[in-house]
Amino acid sequence: MKIILTEDVKKIGKKGEVVNVKQGYFRNYILPNNLGIEANKENLAKLREHQAEIKKQEDENIAKAKENKEKIENTEITIKVRAGEEGKLFGSITSKDIMEALNKKNIEVDKKKIDKTDKIDSLGEYTVDIKLYQQISASLKVIVEAE
Structure with missing residues (x-):
């Protein structure tokens, strides 16, 4: 099952990454602890938008520096x-x-x-x-x- 991590998870991945996990692991650990969300079309679109915003902010910070x-x-x-x-x-x-x-x-x-x-x-x-x-x-x- 593909998920988007909302927090860093040891041995799985970092915040913002799309990773594969077993459905039971997602349902019993990731979801109750708010560590990730399901990677459906809507959530993936939000992720891309968020990453573009972060990249834009990063570019502005580099230019200012x-x-x-x-x-x-x-x-x-x-x-x-x-x-x-x-x-x-x-x-x-x-x-x-x-x-x-x-x-x-x-x-x-x-x-x-x-x-x-x-x-x-x-x-x-x-x-x-x-x-x-x-x-x-x-x-x-x-x-x-x-x-």
Whole structure:
């Protein structure tokens, strides 16, 4: 019997897949637990429509991420902070500081997406990676100067 899964089911398939299962398994487990529906013409049409909608949304997200990548890579931000002798900062530059500097340039980025692997705790130039979407990331040049 062909069914459309509405939730992930171990050893059967993932949400949105059309799979074959035995009729008893469907009637006794899948249907009572709302894990799937019968794959008739009407439900298959709804599934195709839903998948097309998801694909359209995915394409829009990718286009927006690529546009943001272009903006970010053509931008460099300068952060002025208090520093002691030999260029050491009082504290360090955080993801929040970088996010706020980008917001001043009208670029919206979630601070959780800023990948700051090296600690920014002295004056100079740094490159910070920002994850925008699944496999799309941008490199931002950050310049730290003394006040």
